[in-house]
Amino acid sequence: MPTPSSDLSNRPATSTGGLDVERLTGSIGAVVHGLDLAAPLAGRDVEHLRELVAEHQVVFARDQHLDEEQHRALANQFGPLSIHPVGELTGSGRAISVIDDTADRPPAGFDWHTDLSWTVEPPDLGFLSAVVIPPCGGDTLWASGRAIYARLDAAQQRLCGSLRVVHLPDDMLLNTVCRHHGEDIVRRLIANHTPIEQPMVRLHAETGRPAMWLSPLYAAKVVGLDDADSRRVLHVLHRQIHDPEVQVRWRWAAGDVAIWDETSTCHRALTDHAPQRRTMRRCTTTGARPIAAGG
Template sequence: MNKPVLERELPGRAIELAKGFTLEPMTPTIGAVVRGVDMGQVPDEKTKMLLREALLDWKVLFFRDQDISTEAHIEFSRAFGELEVHPFAPPKPGYPEILAISHDKDKPGRENVWHSDVTWREIPSLGSILRAIELPPVGGDTLFSDMYAAYEGLPDEVKEKIDGKYALHDFAYFRMEMRKKGMSEEKIEEFNRLYPEMEHPVVRTHPETGRKGLYVNAAFTQYIIGMDRAESDALLPYLYAQAAIPEYQCRFRWEKNSVAFWDNRACQHYAVSDYWPAVRRMERVTIIGDRPY
């Protein structure tokens, strides 16, 4: 288990981790603003180590004023692991690793549900690095929720019920969108074979910290395996709702060239869609993770 970068009695203070590199916690449990890191440069080993430790402790790191190129975004992200290409969402032209997330009057925001990214994959992501390109004049914040705290806050009888259980995850939303766009059932079946339904633990053990966290989400979880379906259908909304508890959250107000780097294994996020009909454009790079256990 990694030693936390910051002592918990110090939230709210800017802590110097290295010369010119500080961390400002946003809440006692999740979220910290990083100062003094230029994401236009591939991080050296010391910076990479400090950022990774900070990520493990605070689950999501925020950076301001990162006017970087697409290539720099990719190379900075690659320092933390192999990058994935999303099979369903549109990439930035010429950059398959960049997921282009764009909303406007004709395409309202739709990520306003608590979720962990790509949990329908056999190997979901370690995390994502998201950069703001164009923003509405107001609104469009993103909330992040600590899934360790969400698990630890459950009553003991609920923990006993879900510990050791697995849930089925599926890309049902994307399948629905493909049908709306008129994709043939034969083509959809190809995607079904490439990305079959996945069984992941309801309570995941983080591979680097050893801590337990809730690992079900409203976007991709279908039901709890081995549990009566009616009981599963009643229990899952209760588990999903843990992410919405304010004490487990931080909220990030974006500015142009702001960046968020979150640990998909330890937190969930919710993109607030309160800015229609304004434009909101983001670019995301996703780092491949490991099989949950």
């Protein structure tokens, strides 16, 4: 496949609506300066930030130090918060989850994924804030489905745009749920979320731009292909995620915040900080049924 051609590759750092934007790579990621995310944003700032996330796919802000309520309030300005299906079953109803890795609770080590891609209406935006960060390790990586799509030739784009992929909760997720909540919750989760078909190429709801919508952790099979061909196709596509040219890697500091587009990226957190402590808060905003590039 050819080297990706990104429309961001020649753009310098910019100032948008009074916000200083520092691009991180040619394909994905930017740091926004000049925002206080702990305070309510002006309506125009919300709009600008949403536009920046749509453009750069993941946006970072340093030195924010949000508490849980500030984290919730920030995300709420972009839409209603999602409740994880497990939280719905346990009755916790919590929209904010705390990821607290310690020596006694080692990191889960989930593969590349898009959050809740196995649900009918997956999340729109993800919000992650750093609370306690180890001296080294624990970075998070995002990969651009838009850059991966741009690598395909026209015939490959048409083919991928016509395909659908079955997504379902994977064994690692189910084992984690079982360990924390028991077998009954796992059985109910499986019953409530049967395998679902999602488009391989997804259009952004606001910009209309296409992106490969890849979620290796949850993508089980390409619809219409036998198992062997499905594995080959998914292997070829998922391999593209590992190219550093379509990635951004963020080294966290306490107080950092990341906001990302769940509809055009996938991500994973590294576990090389274990057994050191790493504490993060995360939430997502509700989304809509994915729009397929093939109609």
